[in-house]
Amino acid sequence: MPGRPDQSSAEEALAGAERKGFRLAVIGRTGALVAFAFFYLTLYAFPNNVYVAGVLLLAAAIGLIPLRLARSRFERTARFALFALDAAAASAILAFAPLSSGGDVPQNLVFLSSRTEYFYVIVAASILALSPALVIWTGLCAVIGLASATAWIMLGMERIVSLGDLPSSPSRDDVFAVLLSPYFLGIPVRVIEGLVILLVTCIAALAVHRARNVVRANAAGEVERNRIQRIFGRYVPPQVAEQLTQGGQLAPQLRTASILFADIEGFTRLSETLPPERVIRMLNCFFGAATAIIDERGGVVVNYIGDAFIAAFNAPLPADDHPDRAVNAARDLLSLVSEQVFEGHQLRLRIGVATGPLAAGTVGGEARHTYTLYGDTVNLAQRLEALNKDFGTDCLISGSTFDGLHPVCLDAVAMGTLQVRGRERSARVYALSGQTRHSSVR
Incomplete structure (x- = not known):
């Protein structure tokens, strides 16, 4: 009852x-x-x-x-x-x-x-x-x-x-x-x-x-x-849900953070060959495992966008070593898809990691709000994820992320200073060592 x-x-x-x-x-x-x-x-x-x-x-x-x-x-x-x-x-x-x-x-x-x-x-x-x-x-x-x-x-x-x-x-x-x-x-x-x-x-x-x-x-x-x-935490990060249920809203934050944007390569072609229910089960299985990795590294999965997701380190949860956490999470995600199958299929990921200032908070109308991130850092992480197609890489990180890494994490290959689509300023780009698949532009 x-x-x-x-x-x-x-x-x-x-x-x-x-x-x-x-x-x-x-x-x-x-x-x-x-x-x-x-x-x-x-x-x-x-x-x-x-x-x-x-x-x-x-x-x-x-x-x-x-x-x-x-x-x-x-x-x-x-x-x-x-x-x-x-x-x-x-x-x-x-x-x-x-x-x-x-x-x-x-x-x-x-x-x-x-x-x-x-x-x-x-x-x-x-x-x-x-x-x-x-x-x-x-x-x-x-x-x-x-x-x-x-x-x-x-x-x-x-x-x-x-x-x-x-x-x-x-x-x-x-x-x-x-x-x-x-x-x-x-x-x-x-x-x-x-x-x-x-x-x-x-x-x-x-x-x-x-x-x-x-x-x-x-x-x-x-x-x-x-x-x-518990219910709200299914749709927004649990840490955000906790603060929202306590205070009714999340105070806007302006801070330097590291953003990880991950997308499943070839998902559109794969989904066309599978029934919708299997596609959903596959995504749920993958997202569940990926979210566990982000949580373990001290980050927060902010949003799921189709077959992609965006995670933040140092927003809203504080983390001084957020570049290390984001890069290590990227490595763990790549190891995950190389070692595990989801609904009988091997997945491949493209990941972009960027570090810089951003704004975070709840936005929306009077009846409905969502927690989101704004700023050039978020856009850069998405652009770097897409740029993996051109370099045949799995994970690209920004120069600011590379500069913030602990020395033991400096195993990245410089890809040069590039003009990233949608940005006026160029950006130094690095690929995680051992993640380059081939050098030709696809």
Whole structure:
């Protein structure tokens, strides 16, 4: 069904984000619990400090178990269980951990401390797992835990003094008598705390939901971008397709580059003897092998023109040694056609290589663009390819290409300074050594 690959990729991306986020939450939780344990050990009196610290360290160790269940069928269950355990632990601290080891301090006064704030820390940690359901679960566990701790404390009280015991217009003494009573338990305040935890939970879950949508959109966009790039890369150089899909257009370039123009000799006569489908298969087979050679040498096949193609070195991909790369690619292409047959036929190539300034970029109308090269260097490469007919050679290179070659590549034969058709200026021309077939003009 359409869209299913995108959905699958998005879900995989979300699962990975959840897993990384939960791991971060566990690491943060472990560090916080260890810090709290040492806090209780140093600031509270013995033996309560040891009891509380021991419980905290045990909870820290238990929290590491879900990390061992990653990618198992119990992975999600372990996450829910861990945050439920944290909420239960915070509730137990609220209900059972004494305020002081020095006497029988009423447990209801625990609400005067900051222990209820532990619930907010637990809810905040659950956000890292990027699961709205987990956030809501954690918030509900916190509220249930707060309510359970409050109910447990109420059951242990002889009587309860609450804000409802204040008169309609309480005096200062009335307020002090209620708020400072050892039996005071602000039930409305506890209700408000529970509602605030639920509100924070809902806001956090909504934020996580929006974050998940962003992850889905990014994953779907990446899949679509790769799909377009794969399709688009069939018609333009893959490197150009990548830049186009990222930026929408390719910035114009003006640089010195080496151009290779290759054409199949006698292709018209050959194609007249073959069915069209065999001609296409032969071209596809040859172009596939030739493109692989150009790619391996660091060039880019810019365009296929009938039975010919044009490749660029140092445009759009940078390559400082572009003359060497272009000439070596020409040698490889000539070796390819001498050693391999395509659809049962041996092919021969004529190649022209020129080096010089050129302009490169995307051109076209509003609805359609193409990547192309402009300049005298491009024209010279084409003219040199055609000039092979006159010299009986397979590959001619320009003087500027020859001048840019590394010394180990200087195995070329000077053909003289020639007036190339279509150019006002003459050009020094060289033939690759060993590539001259015969000296007579055909």
